[in-house]
Amino acid sequence: MTPPQSNWRDATAPLWRNNMAFAQLAGLCPLLAVSTTVVAGLALGIATAAVVVLVSTTMALLRPLVSPAARLPLALVLLAGLVTAIDFISAALLYDLHEVLGLFIPLIVVNTGILAHAREVAANRGVGFTLISSIATGVGFLFALLALGALREALGTGTLLGGIEMLAGESSRSLTLHLPWNGMLVAVLPPGAFFGMALLLALRSRLMRARESQQPEHAQERPQ
Amino acid sequence: MASGRAQLLATALLISAAASAALYGVHEAYDWSEERIAANERARVVARLNSVLDPSLLGRDLSTVLISATDPDLLGTSAPIDVFVLFESGTPVATILAPVAPHGYNAAISVLLGIAPDGTLTGVRAIRHRETQGLGDAIEVAKSDWILQFNGKSLSMPVPALWAISQDDGELDSISGATVTSRAVVAAIKDALLYFEQHRDELYARAAQTAAETNDL
Numbered sequence: 001m002t003p004p005q006s007n008w009r010d011a012t013a014p015l016w017r018n019n020m021a022f023a024q025l026a027g028l029c030p031l032l033a034v035s036t037t038v039v040a041g042l043a044l045g046i047a048t049a050a051v052v053v054l055v056s057t058t059m060a061l062l063r064p065l066v067s068p069a070a071r072l073p074l075a076l077v078l079l080a081g082l083v084t085a086i087d088f089i090s091a092a093l094l095y096d097l098h099e100v101l102g103l104f105i106p107l108i109v110v111n112t113g114i115l116a117h118a119r120e121v122a123a124n125r126g127v128g129f130t131l132i133s134s135i136a137t138g139v140g141f142l143f144a145l146l147a148l149g150a151l152r153e154a155l156g157t158g159t160l161l162g163g164i165e166m167l168a169g170e171s172s173r174s175l176t177l178h179l180p181w182n183g184m185l186v187a188v189l190p191p192g193a194f195f196g197m198a199l200l201l202a203l204r205s206r207l208m209r210a211r212e213s214q215q216p217e218h219a220q221e222r223p224q
Numbered sequence: 225m226a227s228g229r230a231q232l233l234a235t236a237l238l239i240s241a242a243a244s245a246a247l248y249g250v251h252e253a254y255d256w257s258e259e260r261i262a263a264n265e266r267a268r269v270v271a272r273l274n275s276v277l278d279p280s281l282l283g284r285d286l287s288t289v290l291i292s293a294t295d296p297d298l299l300g301t302s303a304p305i306d307v308f309v310l311f312e313s314g315t316p317v318a319t320i321l322a323p324v325a326p327h328g329y330n331a332a333i334s335v336l337l338g339i340a341p342d343g344t345l346t347g348v349r350a351i352r353h354r355e356t357q358g359l360g361d362a363i364e365v366a367k368s369d370w371i372l373q374f375n376g377k378s379l380s381m382p383v384p385a386l387w388a389i390s391q392d393d394g395e396l397d398s399i400s401g402a403t404v405t406s407r408a409v410v411a412a413i414k415d416a417l418l419y420f421e422q423h424r425d426e427l428y429a430r431a432a433q434t435a436a437e438t439n440d441l
Binding site: 073078092189 | 231234235238239242243245246247249250252253254256257258260261264265268352354356357358
C-alpha cells in the first residue's frame with residue numbers, strides 16, 4: 001500500500017518528470033511535425049489530451065471486465081472511434097485549423113504515449129489515479145507542443161500565436177505577437193523540429209540536474 | 225477448458241460491443257459534421273471568388289450560378305468540381321473553376337481560377353495546399369506575387385506549347401526552390417483553360433438552364 005502522497009506524486013509525474021515527449025520520448029512524430037506554430041501545437045495538444053483522458057479513463061472503468069489479452073485491441077478500438085469522431089468534429093467547427101493539422105489528428109490513434117498510458121496505467125491502477133495521471137499526461141504533452149511550437153514559431157517566422165484567429169475567431173487576431181526580427185526558415189522546416197527538440201531536451205536535462213543536486217533525497221528516483 | 229472458452233467469448237463480446245459503440249459514435253459525429261464540413265469547404269471558395277474576377281466586375285449586379293463539371297484528365301480529379309458562372313443581365317461575363325492540381329509536392333493543390341468569356345485568365349489563387357512552408361507555399365498570394373503572373377494570360381498568350389515553366393522551356397516563371405509545385409500549378413491552369421476552351425458554350429448553357437430552373441421554383 002503506497003501512501004497517498006506518493007500516489008499523487010506518481011499520478012502527476014507525466015506533467016514533467018515523466019513527460020510523454022521529454023522523458024518517455026513518445027508521440028514524437030506529431031510533436032515534431034505539428035509544432036511549427038503555437039496555435040497548431042495548442043490545437044493538437046488539446047485533441048491529444050482529450051483522447052488520452054477519455055480512453056484511459058474508459059479503460060480503467062472497464063478494467064474488471066477486460067482480460068489482459070483484450071486490453072490492446074480494446075484500447076485501439078476506442079482510440080480509433082474517438083479520434084475519427086474528433087477529426088470530423090474539428091473539420092466542422094475549426095475548418096482552417098483542421099487544414100493545418102491535416103493528417104496529424106487521425107495519427108493520434110497511433111500515438112504510442114497514449115497507448116502506453118492506456119495499457120500500463122489504466123490496466124493497473126484505479127479510476128481516480130488513472131484520471132489524474134491521464135490529465136497530467138495530456139497537459140504534459142500539450143506543454144511540450146507549446147514549448148516547441150513557441151520556440152520554432154519565434155525563430156522561424158518571427159511571430160507568436162500567429163493564426164490564433166483559426167482557433168478563437170477573428171476578434172482574437174490582435175493577440176498575434178510580432179517579434180522584431182524576420183524568421184529563419186530552417187526552424188519551421190522538419191530539421192528545425194529536431195534542433196528545437198534537442199535544445200529543449202538539453203535544457204530540461206540541465207534543469208533536472210540542478211534540481212537533483214538541490215534535493216539529494218530524490219536523486220535516486222528515475223522515471224519509469 | 226470451459227472457462228477458457230467462456231473467457232474468450234466474453235472477450236469477443238466485449239470487443240464487439242466496444243467496436244459497435246465506436247462505430248455508432250463515428251456515425252453520429254459524421255452525421256453531425258458532414259454538412260458543416262461541406263459548407264466550410266464551399267464557404268472558403270465562395271469567400272475568394274471575388275479575388276479571381278476582373279476588378280471591373282466588382283460592385284456590379286452579377287448573379288452567380290453554381291454548377292459542377294467532371295473531367296479527370298483536365299480538371300485533375302475524378303470527382304465533380306465546382307464551376308461558378310457569373311451572369312450580368314442574362315449574359316455570362318465570367319467563369320470561375322475550382323480544379324485540382326494533382327501533382328503538388330506533398331498533396332494535390334486546390335486552385336481557383338477566373339476566366340473571362342474570351343478565355344483570358346482574370347485571376348488565379350491557390351485555395352488549399354500542403355506545400356512546404358517557406359518554399360512551395362509561395363503559391364499563396366499572401367506569401368508572394370508569383371500567382372499573379374497568370375493575370376491576363378490565355379491559351380493564345382503564351383501558346384499551349386509554351387504553357388510551362390522556364391525549366392521546361394516554357395514562358396512562365398517558377399518559384400525558386402519549388403519547381404515541382406510551380407510545374408503542378410502551371411499544368412493545372414493550362415488544363416483548366418483547355419477544358420474551358422472545349423466546354424465554354426456547354427457550361428454557359430447548363431448554367432443558364434440551372435438559373436432558369438431555380439427561378440421557376
